[in-house]
Amino acid sequence: AQRVTQPEKLLSVFKGAPVELKCNYSYSGSPELFWYVQYSRQRLQLLLRHISRESIKGFTADLNKGETSFHLKKPFAQEEDSAMYYCALRGSNYKLTFGKGTLLTVNP
């Protein structure tokens, strides 16, 4: 069975502060990990995936197989980063399993 855990429902930081959204997963094989974001009044969209090892909007995420984690990080948060963030896992069956999401609020 595949499972994704996001321990924080809410996360509030000040503008310019570092931010880390935690994600842990459970999967017996080699998973693909993703971060999706939903801004206010917009649809869910892909932010980044572990396989491409890219930085999007200043966000990065590293897959740590030893700790089964895929935490999302940004060194300096911006107000426009305020959104709902979902960590997701895809196993060999192409189906996505989502975590419960973390609502990030970046205060001015």
Place this chain on the structure above:
Amino acid sequence: SAVISQKPSRDICQRGTSLTIQCQVDSQVTMMFWYRQQPGQSLTLIATANQGSEATYESGFVIDKFPISRPNLTFSTLTVSNMSPEDSSIYLCSVEDRSRTSGTYNEQFFGPGTRLTVL
């Protein structure tokens, strides 16, 4: 990359009735999915809609309650049957298509969702 529209965007329905949600994609896609997002919960996959064959349902979801049609590669419907207040959720259509930013990978794109309230 695919652009997805859903109808209706929201509805308020009476207990015991049924609602059909439409999902239209602007390109032909092989894989189409239906998700449910209950209040305060994450997205849960209901089924994979296969063109030309029956949908594949996840554990806890059955065809009698959530019949799905997939008549072609750009369209699908999900019906929520014999509704109860527990069916109040956002229902999302999703497709897998070429990524907007990467020519190498595919990506799942999501529709805007249908917000259903059952009284």
